Amino acid sequence: xxxxxxxxxxxxxxxxxxxxxxxxxxxxxxxxxxxxxxxxxxxxxxxxxxxxxxxxxxxxxxxxxxxxxxxxxxxxxxxxxxxxxxxxxxxxxxxxxxxxxxxxxxxxxxxxxxxxxxxxxxxxxxxxxxxxxxxxxxxxxxxxxxxxxxxxxxxxxxxxxxxxxxxxxxxxxxxxxxxxxxxxxxxxxxxxxxxxxxxxxxxxxxxxxxxxxxxxxxxxxxxxxxxxxxxxxxxxxxxxxxxxxxxxxxxxxxxxxxxxxxxxxxxxxxxxxxxxxxxxxxxxxxx
Numbered sequence: 001x002x003x004x005x006x007x008x009x010x011x012x013x014x015x016x017x018x019x020x021x022x023x024x025x026x027x028x029x030x031x032x033x034x035x036x037x038x039x040x041x042x043x044x045x046x047x048x049x050x051x052x053x054x055x056x057x058x059x060x061x062x063x064x065x066x067x068x069x070x071x072x073x074x075x076x077x078x079x080x081x082x083x084x085x086x087x088x089x090x091x092x093x094x095x096x097x098x099x100x101x102x103x104x105x106x107x108x109x110x111x112x113x114x115x116x117x118x119x120x121x122x123x124x125x126x127x128x129x130x131x132x133x134x135x136x137x138x139x140x141x142x143x144x145x146x147x148x149x150x151x152x153x154x155x156x157x158x159x160x161x162x163x164x165x166x167x168x169x170x171x172x173x174x175x176x177x178x179x180x181x182x183x184x185x186x187x188x189x190x191x192x193x194x195x196x197x198x199x200x201x202x203x204x205x206x207x208x209x210x211x212x213x214x215x216x217x218x219x220x221x222x223x224x225x226x227x228x229x230x231x232x233x234x235x236x237x238x239x240x241x242x243x244x245x246x247x248x249x250x251x252x253x254x255x256x257x258x259x260x261x262x263x264x265x266x267x268x269x270x271x272x273x274x275x276x277x278x279x280x281x282x283x284x285x286x287x
Contacts, residue, residue, distance in 0.1 A: 051079060051096060058114060058122060058153050059083070060095040064140045066114045066122040066153075068099060084120065094200070094215075097153050106154060107135060115139065116151035124155070140212065157200055157215070171199050173218040181206065182239060182248050182282060184220040189266050191239060193224065193246040209246040219286055227281045232261055237284040240265050240276060250284055 051057070051071060058066045059081040069083035075090035082088050097114065107113075107127055115125040115137045129136035134146045169177045179196040183206050194206040200215035207213050227238065232253060239248040240263055251265025257275050264273045 051093065051098065053079075056099040057081065058097045058099055059089060059091045061089065064124045066097070066124075067120055068122075071096075094157055094202075097156060099153065102149050102152055102154055104149065107149070107152070112155040113137065113152040114155055115145070115147050115153075117145065122153065125152075127152075171196065172204060175204055175218065175221065175223075180224045181221050182224050183208070183214075183216055183222075185214075188220075188286075189250045191248040191250070193248075196221075222282070222285050224282065227278060227283050229278065231283055232256075232278065232281065238263060238265075239282040239284050240274075241280045241282065243280065248282065 053071050053073060055071045057069060057071060059069055061067050061083070067083050067085070069081045071079045072082040072088075073080040077090050078092040079090070079096060080088060081091050081096070102113075107130070109127055109130060111127045113125050113127060114122040117123050117139065124140040125137040127135050128138045128144070133148065135149065135152065136144060136146050137152070138144050171177060175181070175196050177196055177198060181194050181196060182191045183194045184191055185208070192208050194208045197205040197207050197213065199205065202215050203217040203219075204221060205213055205215050206221065222239075232238070234253055234256065236253045238251055238253060238261075240251050241248050249265045249267055251263045253261050254264050254273065255262035260275050260277055261281060262273060262275050263281070264271065266272075
């Protein structure tokens with residue numbers, strides 16, 4: 001008994017000595033059941049928003065499709081995710097959302113979320129209507145469904161949204177929120193009209209004319225600016241606007257015919273040559 005008291009007093013004096021020497025690292029002095037001290041045990045802290053080993057998350061398994069899991073290690077791209085079905089994936093931080101309970105005040109019409117669809121799968125969605133404690137969401141594929149607050153996770157990937165108060169805000173490479181642009185979709189040869197919405201992991205979030213959204217590199221985006229006559233020469237790379245749709249096709253001027261331009265471009269995989277007016281052309285300034 002006296003030996004235990006002596007050891008405890010010596011231990012306490014050792015801690016005080018360390019503190020006096022300028023050692024400021026936090027040390028827990030919680031007494032255990034034997035009257036000793038529990039050195040090195042960390043005090044309980046509130047859960048952080050930072051990602052780390054043990055964090056409960058949702059991770060993107062494939063584009064637009066998310067599953068619940070937890071971070072069990074780091075990996076080359078970011079964090080290794082252990083999903084609830086025992087599969088794993090090395091995911092970048094842009095593919096991970098913290099599994100955090102939403103608050104009512106965080107949700108409004110237009111809020112981007114991932115929302116539950118099946119028992120386990122969640123998909124990219126947007127809140128389009130709020131009725132009491134029910135939220136109507138429109139998924140990325142245009143399907144709609146009513147969900148509850150606990151069936152959504154806030155999509156925090158886009159740091160700046162294209163709300164009216166932010167239109168005109170400068171983002172990256174001289175692009176601004178609300179800019180009308182021409183952007184790639186599946187290939188570099190077929191492009192579509194869109195508007196800049198905000199920033200994202202790769203570059204900028206754009207909303208296409210059909211309301212679909214995508215995160216693109218700025219090299220996949222150009223401002224929709226009418227071409228000028230002095231900029232259009234033989235061999236100039238251009239985008240040809242389809243007068244019946246919001247599509248653009250990559251091509252090259254092969255001949256100048258009076259006030260018009262002969263352009264060779266790919267249309268649905270087939271190479272065509274047409275004589276076009278200047279109003280149908282945009283300079284292809286992609287790098």
